[in-house]
Amino acid sequence: MPTAQAQVIATYSRRMRLRLADDTEVEARIKGKKLKPVCGDYVTAEPIDNEGEWLITGICDRENALARPNMRGKVEVLAANVDLLIVVAAAAPEPDWFILDRYLAAAENMRVDSVVVFNKTDLVTGDVETTKALGDYAQSGYPVLLCSAETESGIEELNQVIRDQTAIIVGQSGVGKSSIINVLMGGQTQRTKEISTKTGEGKHTTVNSMMLDLPEGGRIIDSPGVRDYAPALDSIPAVVMGFREIEKAGHDCRFANCRHLREPGCAVKSGVENDIISARRYESYRRLLFLTEKLDQRS
Numbered sequence: 424m425p426t427a428q429a430q431v432i433a434t435y436s437r438r439m440r441l442r443l444a445d446d447t448e449v450e451a452r453i454k455g456k457k458l459k460p461v462c463g464d465y466v467t468a469e470p471i472d473n474e475g476e477w478l479i480t481g482i483c484d485r486e487n488a489l490a491r492p493n494m495r496g497k498v499e500v501l502a503a504n505v506d507l508l509i510v511v512a513a514a515a516p517e518p519d520w521f522i523l524d525r526y527l528a529a530a531e532n533m534r535v536d537s538v539v540v541f542n543k544t545d546l547v548t549g550d551v552e553t554t555k556a557l558g559d560y561a562q563s564g565y566p567v568l569l570c571s572a573e574t575e576s577g578i579e580e581l582n583q584v585i586r587d588q589t590a591i592i593v594g595q596s597g598v599g600k601s602s603i604i605n606v607l608m609g610g611q612t613q614r615t616k617e618i619s620t621k622t623g624e625g626k627h628t629t630v631n632s633m634m635l636d637l638p639e640g641g642r643i644i645d646s647p648g649v650r651d652y653a654p655a656l657d658s659i660p661a662v663v664m665g666f667r668e669i670e671k672a673g674h675d676c677r678f679a680n681c682r683h684l685r686e687p688g689c690a691v692k693s694g695v696e697n698d699i700i701s702a703r704r705y706e707s708y709r710r711l712l713f714l715t716e717k718l719d720q721r722s
């Protein structure tokens with residue numbers, strides 16, 4: 424049988440579900456230890472003789488990848504070939520805006536669009552800090568959507584932002600990512616398709632991530648097995664690039680290599696002083712810069 428092109432639509436550790444060109448879905452193993460396909464990857468694969476399963480033999484070039492450092496500090500790729508990052512915060516648990524800023528910084532570096540979603544609006548309205556933070560994102564040019572997976576308000580707007588794109592939904596656990604997907608799926612229960620084990624051990628491996636087709640078009644990737652995280656960036660320019668309003672203002676700094684810390688003639692610092700750049704976003708920038716570069720905090 425010849426090699427076929429397929430897309431990874433769910434991952435369960437080293438086992439994957441593939442969608443073939445004719446839209447059928449098959450289960451697959453991975454050839455060798457070096458290949459690390461992720462959800463969204465296009466791969467080459469071939470059927471294994473006398474088995475229902477397929478073998479992934481290669482990964483096609485990625486258009487982009489959402490990566491994070493794992494426990495051992497190595498970069499781990501979560502998903503590939505996405506068009507839109509949906510970053511979710513909610514009325515509860517208490518938002519950690521720094522996590523949102525880091526996700527948005529990752530999206531900027533991936534050069535994919537992002538949208539900020541504030542969920543559980545049925546629980547609370549008018550929190551001053553939340554209103555300010557969401558206003559900061561809107562001022563930086565991010566679409567901000569308020570919604571409730573409970574009452575379903577705002578979900579249709581999110582559907583329209585996704586349109587026919589492939590989106591990945593991220594954010595602290597408990598903010599309602601899976602609930603939002605359930606509503607987007609039109610109430611179809613989002614059953615985690617489990618991979619049957621050939622050996623019949625009866626153990627179900629937990630899903631790492633999966634891509635779902637939305638009834639009104641587009642696709643969405645959920646990563647239920649993934650703990651809270653935010654990607655690290657590997658250089659000062661990458662961090663600057665991650666904050667679009669800081670990147671933009673930085674063109675007017677006196678020095679081309681300005682880090683926007685204590686350099687004279689820094690347009691970013693004066694932007695913060697004049698309230699044109701959010702002091703909270705600027706503080707996130709500094710924190711991420713220090714994490715990235717292990718710079719001296721006093722600089």
Ligand SMILES: Nc1nc2c(ncn2[C@@H]2O[C@H](COP(=O)(O)OP(=O)(O)O)[C@@H](O)[C@H]2O)c(=O)[nH]1
Nearest residue numbers: 542543545571572573596597598599600601602
């Ligand atoms: N009141 C309220 N609760 C919600 C809403 N969306 C999700 N939840 C609840 O928040 C909890 C976590 O939701 P879940 O979708 O599992 O969050 P995830 O970890 O981000 O996938 C569940 O108990 C949901 O029922 C909402 O819009 N309003």
Ligand SMILES: [Mg+2]
Nearest residue numbers: 600601602647
């Ligand atoms: Mg979930």
Ligand SMILES: [Zn+2]
Nearest residue numbers: 676681683689
């Ligand atoms: Zn500067």
